[in-house]
Amino acid sequence: MHALLQSLLARRPVVTDGAWGTELQKLGLAAGEHPDRWNLSHPGRVEEVAARYVEAGSEVILTNTFRSNRIALGAHAADGDVAALNARGVEISRRAAAGRARVFASVGPSGKMLMAGEVTEEELSAAFTEQCHALADAGADALLIETMADLDETRIAVKAARTTGLPVIASMVFDSGKEKDRTMMGATPEQVAAALTEAGADVIGANCGLGIEGYVPVCTRLRRATQLPLWIKPNAGMPEMVDGRITYRTTPEQFASGARELRNAGADFIGGCCGTTPAFLRAVASALRGES
Amino acid sequence: MSMIQTLYDAILNGNAKAAKEITQTSLAAGGNPQSLVDDTMIPAMNEVGRRYEANEYFVPELLIAARAMKASLELIRPLLTARGAEPVGRVVIGTVQGDLHDIGKNLVGAMLEGAGFEVIDLGVDVSPEKFIAAAKDRNARLVALSALLTTTMHSMKAVLEKLREAGIRDNVKVMIGGAPVTQKYADEIGADGYSSNANAAVALARKLMAA
Numbered sequence: 001m002h003a004l005l006q007s008l009l010a011r012r013p014v015v016t017d018g019a020w021g022t023e024l025q026k027l028g029l030a031a032g033e034h035p036d037r038w039n040l041s042h043p044g045r046v047e048e049v050a051a052r053y054v055e056a057g058s059e060v061i062l063t064n065t066f067r068s069n070r071i072a073l074g075a076h077a078a079d080g081d082v083a084a085l086n087a088r089g090v091e092i093s094r095r096a097a098a099g100r101a102r103v104f105a106s107v108g109p110s111g112k113m114l115m116a117g118e119v120t121e122e123e124l125s126a127a128f129t130e131q132c133h134a135l136a137d138a139g140a141d142a143l144l145i146e147t148m149a150d151l152d153e154t155r156i157a158v159k160a161a162r163t164t165g166l167p168v169i170a171s172m173v174f175d176s177g178k179e180k181d182r183t184m185m186g187a188t189p190e191q192v193a194a195a196l197t198e199a200g201a202d203v204i205g206a207n208c209g210l211g212i213e214g215y216v217p218v219c220t221r222l223r224r225a226t227q228l229p230l231w232i233k234p235n236a237g238m239p240e241m242v243d244g245r246i247t248y249r250t251t252p253e254q255f256a257s258g259a260r261e262l263r264n265a266g267a268d269f270i271g272g273c274c275g276t277t278p279a280f281l282r283a284v285a286s287a288l289r290g291e292s
Numbered sequence: 293m294s295m296i297q298t299l300y301d302a303i304l305n306g307n308a309k310a311a312k313e314i315t316q317t318s319l320a321a322g323g324n325p326q327s328l329v330d331d332t333m334i335p336a337m338n339e340v341g342r343r344y345e346a347n348e349y350f351v352p353e354l355l356i357a358a359r360a361m362k363a364s365l366e367l368i369r370p371l372l373t374a375r376g377a378e379p380v381g382r383v384v385i386g387t388v389q390g391d392l393h394d395i396g397k398n399l400v401g402a403m404l405e406g407a408g409f410e411v412i413d414l415g416v417d418v419s420p421e422k423f424i425a426a427a428k429d430r431n432a433r434l435v436a437l438s439a440l441l442t443t444t445m446h447s448m449k450a451v452l453e454k455l456r457e458a459g460i461r462d463n464v465k466v467m468i469g470g471a472p473v474t475q476k477y478a479d480e481i482g483a484d485g486y487s488s489n490a491n492a493a494v495a496l497a498r499k500l501m502a503a
Contacts, residue, residue, distance in 0.1 A: 031444060031446055032390020033390070115397065118394075136386065140482075176347075176350060177350070182347075185352050186349075240474075
């Protein structure tokens with residue numbers, strides 16, 4: 001195991017961070033505006049989000065680089081964008097962390113479907129390699145491939161990330177099937193664990209798509225299927241429209257009690273995805289630390 | 293096993309090569325193109341949809357079945373057109389302004405094509421003006437809007453407003469879908485329908501065309 005992971009996991013579970021997109025919106029990010037662009041246009045506000053999580057007790061924070069791969073940037077990408085958005089993203093999070101938290105750089109999906117022929121394996125590999133190296137060069141502590149729906153794409157991303165020599169976390173969305181225990185493409189936790197262990201991921205995980213109660217059974221099954229550390233980031237429940245506004249029903253207290261269940265189910269890194277805020281992470285940190 | 297059964301199986305199993313070959317053989321032997329579609333291919337896609345709803349099939353199976361259907365339809369459609377048969381319907385589809393996600397939209401498009409619709413795909417980040425122009429120019433009776441982000445779904449409302457302003461709201465039916473979208477939201481903005489997945493979208497499209 002990488003020394004960094006070892007030292008973090010000496011005090012497991014490790015508290016990670018919460019959602020960024022919704023926090024950026026509170027600071028003025030407009031609907032439809034590309035959040036990663038703020039790394040260049042509003043670095044101070046991005047840093048504020050990162051800093052709020054550090055203050056809340058996050059030991060690992062992410063970067064505002066989820067969509068900064070060449071394919072996801074799509075028609076909006078100009079030359080040099082990938083390098084700049086990723087480098088600034090890492091710099092901003094490092095500044096906010098100020099040595100108090102580790103910076104795991106976020107790499108999201110391409111948004112294209114491999115099996116439909118919308119993108120080739122070579123294109124995916126090139127795009128992920130480019131982004132991962134930009135993040136590594138800027139000083140990320142680890143690379144987090146997250147919110148993935150397709151196991152094949154995830155495998156390609158893990159292989160690309162591994163060429164940097166940094167620890168690699170690979171996290172998929174489980175939101176499909178009758179029991180909500182499959183990825184969009186139908187993979188089970190067991191299949192995901194086996195494939196990503198084989199692809200060389202250092203940590204395997206699940207994020208987005210479900211609330212915290214939905215990820216307890218998924219975590220239990222991942223735990224049985226792999227020896228690797230587990231990374232779990234559930235949503236604050238499912239979004240609902242209330243008076244034309246997106247609302248998440250789960251409270252920080254409910255989320256924190258779910259975090260204890262996740263820890264008992266074998267999760268090593270625990271944080272939140274869509275709808276979670278610094279208040280959620282503060283509650284999680286106090287629930288998990290309060291007991292240890 | 294009869295020819296018909298194997299075309300049914302070819303679509304059900306997503307074997308595009310077999311579907312194409314069997315269609316060719318069947319047409320060469322004087323098979324009726326319309327009854328191939330109605331009696332074999334559409335029932336096969338209905339079974340694909342049933343399996344998807346029952347969680348026996350997932351997105352990959354759905355996609356390859358839709359492709360097999362398409363491969364077969366490409367041979368049949370010119371024959372139907374020559375006989376003066378119209379497609380089931382013409383639908384303009386796209387991901388709304390500000391949103392670059394096209395997986396869901398492409399899936400719905402593929403399933404609609406599989407069901408015999410003519411699909412005009414405008415791509416991603418489509419402005420309301422573009423939707424309106426395409427619906428007008430191509431004389432489409434159905435407009436399908438997709439959004440993955442809570443931050444972009446409000447663009448759907450803008451499309452409906454522009455349709456009203458352009459005076460063609462009554463000429464088209466509007467269906468919407470995507471992760472954050474709900475029936476409640478569809479009702480709120482005055483869309484004609486919502487579906488939660490690509491299979492349900494086909495049933496909805498048929499229903500809206502019949503209305």
